[in-house]
Amino acid sequence: MSVNDGAWKPKVVTFACNWCSYAGADLAGLNRMQYPADIRIIRVPCSGRMDPQFILRAFQQGADGVLVSG
Amino acid sequence: MVAVAQHPNIKMYTYSEVEAVNGYIGNFTVTIRQKAKYVDWDKCNGCGTCETKCPTKKLKSEFDLGLGNRTAIYKAFPQAVPNKPVIDAENCRKLKNGKCGVCEKICPTQAINFDDKDELITENVGAIVMATGFDLFDWTQTYGEYGYGKFPDVITGLQFERLVNASGPTGGKIKRPSDGKTPQSVAFIKCVGSRDDTKGKTYCSRACCMYTAKHSLQVLEKIPGGEAYVFYMDVRTAGKNYEEFYQRSLNAGAKYIRGRVSKIYPRGDRLVLKSEDTLLGMPIEVEADLVVLATAMEPARGAEEIAKLVGFSTDKDGFFQEAHPKLQPVETFTGGVYLAGACQGPKDIPDTVAQASGAAVKVAMLFSKPELSTQPMVSEVDVSKCSGCEFCVPICPYQAISMKQVEERGPKGPITRQAAAVNEGLCQGCGACISACRSGALNLKGFTDEQILAEVDALCL
Amino acid sequence: MKRVGVFVCDCGTNIASVVDTERVAREALEMPGVVYATNYKYMCSDPGQDLIKKAIQEQNLERVVVASCSPRMHENTFRKAVGDGGLNPYLFEMVNIREQNSWVHNDKEEATRKASDLVRMAVFKVLKNEPLQPGTIPVTKRALVIGGGIAGMQSALDIADTGYEVILVEREATIGGKMVQLDKTFPTLDCSA
Numbered sequence A: 001m002s003v004n005d006g007a008w009k010p011k012v013v014t015f016a017c018n019w020c021s022y023a024g025a026d027l028a029g030l031n032r033m034q035y036p037a038d039i040r041i042i043r044v045p046c047s048g049r050m051d052p053q054f055i056l057r058a059f060q061q062g063a064d065g066v067l068v069s070g
Numbered sequence B: 001m002v003a004v005a006q007h008p009n010i011k012m013y014t015y016s017e018v019e020a021v022n023g024y025i026g027n028f029t030v031t032i033r034q035k036a037k038y039v040d041w042d043k044c045n046g047c048g049t050c051e052t053k054c055p056t057k058k059l060k061s062e063f064d065l066g067l068g069n070r071t072a073i074y075k076a077f078p079q080a081v082p083n084k085p086v087i088d089a090e091n092c093r094k095l096k097n098g099k100c101g102v103c104e105k106i107c108p109t110q111a112i113n114f115d116d117k118d119e120l121i122t123e124n125v126g127a128i129v130m131a132t133g134f135d136l137f138d139w140t141q142t143y144g145e146y147g148y149g150k151f152p153d154v155i156t157g158l159q160f161e162r163l164v165n166a167s168g169p170t171g172g173k174i175k176r177p178s179d180g181k182t183p184q185s186v187a188f189i190k191c192v193g194s195r196d197d198t199k200g201k202t203y204c205s206r207a208c209c210m211y212t213a214k215h216s217l218q219v220l221e222k223i224p225g226g227e228a229y230v231f232y233m234d235v236r237t238a239g240k241n242y243e244e245f246y247q248r249s250l251n252a253g254a255k256y257i258r259g260r261v262s263k264i265y266p267r268g269d270r271l272v273l274k275s276e277d278t279l280l281g282m283p284i285e286v287e288a289d290l291v292v293l294a295t296a297m298e299p300a301r302g303a304e305e306i307a308k309l310v311g312f313s314t315d316k317d318g319f320f321q322e323a324h325p326k327l328q329p330v331e332t333f334t335g336g337v338y339l340a341g342a343c344q345g346p347k348d349i350p351d352t353v354a355q356a357s358g359a360a361v362k363v364a365m366l367f368s369k370p371e372l373s374t375q376p377m378v379s380e381v382d383v384s385k386c387s388g389c390e391f392c393v394p395i396c397p398y399q400a401i402s403m404k405q406v407e408e409r410g411p412k413g414p415i416t417r418q419a420a421a422v423n424e425g426l427c428q429g430c431g432a433c434i435s436a437c438r439s440g441a442l443n444l445k446g447f448t449d450e451q452i453l454a455e456v457d458a459l460c461l
Numbered sequence C: 001m002k003r004v005g006v007f008v009c010d011c012g013t014n015i016a017s018v019v020d021t022e023r024v025a026r027e028a029l030e031m032p033g034v035v036y037a038t039n040y041k042y043m044c045s046d047p048g049q050d051l052i053k054k055a056i057q058e059q060n061l062e063r064v065v066v067a068s069c070s071p072r073m074h075e076n077t078f079r080k081a082v083g084d085g086g087l088n089p090y091l092f093e094m095v096n097i098r099e100q101n102s103w104v105h106n107d108k109e110e111a112t113r114k115a116s117d118l119v120r121m122a123v124f125k126v127l128k129n130e131p132l133q134p135g136t137i138p139v140t141k142r143a144l145v146i147g148g149g150i151a152g153m154q155s156a157l158d159i160a161d162t163g164y165e166v167i168l169v170e171r172e173a174t175i176g177g178k179m180v181q182l183d184k185t186f187p188t189l190d191c192s193a
Ligand SMILES: Cc1cc2nc3c(=O)[nH]c(=O)nc-3n(C[C@H](O)[C@H](O)[C@H](O)COP(=O)(O)OP(=O)(O)OC[C@H]3O[C@@H](n4cnc5c(N)ncnc54)[C@H](O)[C@@H]3O)c2cc1C
Pocket: B016, B017, B018, B131, B132, B133, B134, B135, B157, B158, B159, B161, B207, B211, B214, B300, B301, B302, B306, B340, B341, B342, B343, B347, B348, B349, B350, B352, C146, C147, C148, C149, C150, C151, C152, C169, C170, C171, C172, C175, C176, C177, C178, C179, C182, C184, C185, C186, C187
C-alpha cells in the first residue's frame, strides 16, 4: 500500500476548540459540506488546553497528522 | 417610553456609556460614564426657554438627519425622555470661548452648570441585556452611480421618515430638501447596500420591503396626484399581515419596477433614474423629484468595541452572535449576557419586541433561583504538587487564579507557603493554566490529561 | 473495569442512512468495559431516554456513552437522563456522529468505521471520568440593559415588571432609538412614540 495508489488512508487526529472550531465543524455539518472521513475530532474546551504531550502522543501512537484548531 | 421613565424598578442613565465590565454570570461589576450634560437635570423642569434663547441656532440636527436645525443647548426632539436638554460643548459659545451664558441667565431654575464634568458610576448586576440596535450603511461612500450624496434630493428612508413625521422639520409635509417644493413623483430604490456583495452586505435587511411599501403609501396619501415608483429585486413580505400591507400599496397605485437602478443624474431640477425593467426585458427611464434609498442596516457604531468590553462574540457581519440560530436566539456564548433587537441581526419592530421579551424572561429565569450552579468542569489544584511559582496567575484570561497561604508539616515543624487557588465562579474551564503548570499540579476536571490522552490512544489503535 | 453502556442513535435516517448504527453498537460490545450496547431510532425522545435509564438500572451500568448529534445540541438532555437513571451526570460522554459524520460523509463503510472509532474514543475517556459536583455562586438580582431603543425599553419593562431592578444605559440624551424617528409603523400604521 503506497501513498499514491489511493488505498492508503491517513489517520488525522484533530483537536478542536469547543467554542469555535468544534462549533465550526458542526456548522459544516449543518450545511452538509462534504470532506474526507479520515479526520477524527477530539473536543477540547479551548485550544489553550492543548499540551505538547497530546500531539507527541498522537504521533507516537501512529497518527499521520495532527490538526490543532482554535 | 414614558412608561420606562416612570417605572419604579428602572433606573435610567442616558447620555451615558458602559466603560468597563468585570465579573461573570450573576456577578458583574459595571462602570458607567455619565457624560457631562452641563445641565443639572434634578433642577431642570424641561421648560425649554433655554432652547428658544440660545443664539447658536443653525446646527444640523442629528435627530432630523441634517434636514432640520437645532440650538447648542437642545433636546433631540420635543418629546425626548427624559425631557431635559444637554449642551453640545463643541458648539456652545460659552464653553468654547467663555462668552455668552444666555441660558444660564434666563434659566428659571438655575439648572445650567458650565463646570459639569463626566462622572463615573459603578453598579453591580447579575445579567446584561445587549440592545444596541443598528445604524444605516453609509451609501455615500460607495454608491457613485447614485451621486455619492451630492444630489440633495437623493435621501435615505430614515430621512424620509423625518419628512413625513408630524413633529419633523417640515411638520409632516413631504418637501424636497433642495428647494422645499412638494415632489410630484417619488422614486424608491430598495436593497441599497443590502444583498449586494460587491458594494455592501450579502444579507437582506428585512425591514426595507415593508417600510418602502409604507413610504409609497404615504406619498400617495399625502401628495394629491403624486406618483410612487419602487425599484426592487424581490418583494419579501414574510410576516403576519405583511403581504396584505404590500397589496394595499399596490392597490393605492404604487408602481413596482423589477430592476436595479444603474444611474441617477439630474435633468433640470428633476432626477433621472436609469434602470432595466427585468420583467419586460428592456431599459427604462423614470423622472423623479425625490429619490429615497432603502439603505442596509448594519451593526450600531461601536458594536464591536462594546462586544469586546462585555466579552462575547460577533458574527461575520459584526452583529452580535447568538448561541444557536434556532434554539438559543437570545443567549450568547457568555453566561448571563443576552441579546435583544437589531444588534443581533436586521429586524423589524414586531421581531425586536418578541426577542426583547424573550431576553427578559431569560433574565427572570436566572434571577428566579436563590443561587446558580456552576459547571463543574473547572481547574483543580493539587496543592501538594504546587510550587507556588505563580506562572498560572497571569495566564488565566478570567483572573480566576490567586495565591493563598497553605500550612504544611515541615522537617522542623509546620511551615506556611503559597499555593495556587482557583475561584470556581470565575474559572471558565478553558484549561490554559494546565499546560503552563510546570509541576503538573493543575488539571481540568472533565478534561484531564489522562482523559485526553486516553482519547488519543483510542483513536490511534 | 467499570461497566459501560453504549447507546447509538439513528436520528431517524439522519444518521442511520449513512452510518450502520447496528454495526456500531455491535462493535462497541468488543470495547473495554462495554457490557451493553444498542441502537435506537431517536435517543433523545422519551422512550430513548427511558432506554438509557432502564439500562443503567438493569445492567448496573457505571458509565454511559451516547453516540448521536453534537454535544452542543443534546449534552444536557442526556446528562439529565443519566442523572435521572441514578448515575452522576458526569459519568457520561457524548459522541458526535451526525454533524461531524453522517452529514459530511457519503461513504457508508468509511462513515461507519469513523463512528466506531469515535465511540471507542468516548469509551476510553469515560472509563477515566470521575463524578463531578457543580458548585454554587450567588446571583445579584439586578439587570443591566445596554441601549434604550425599542428592544432595550421592552426588555427593561418586562424585567422590571417581574419585580427586579433594571439599570438602563443609553448613550444618547433620550431613550427611544430609531423608532422615535419613524413616523407611522407597518403593518398597523400606528404612531411610534
Ligand atoms: C427607515 C426605516 C423605517 C422603518 N420602519 C419600520 C416600521 O414601519 N415598522 C417596523 O416594525 N420596523 C421599522 N423599521 C425597523 C425598526 O427601526 C427597528 O426594528 C428597530 O428600531 C430596532 O430596535 P432596536 O432597539 O433593536 O435598535 P435601535 O432603534 O437602533 O436602538 C438602539 C439604541 O441603543 C443605543 N446604543 C447603541 N449603542 C450603544 C452603546 N454602546 N451604549 C449605549 N447605548 C447604545 C442607541 O443610541 C439606540 O438608542 C424601520 C427602519 C428604518 C431604517
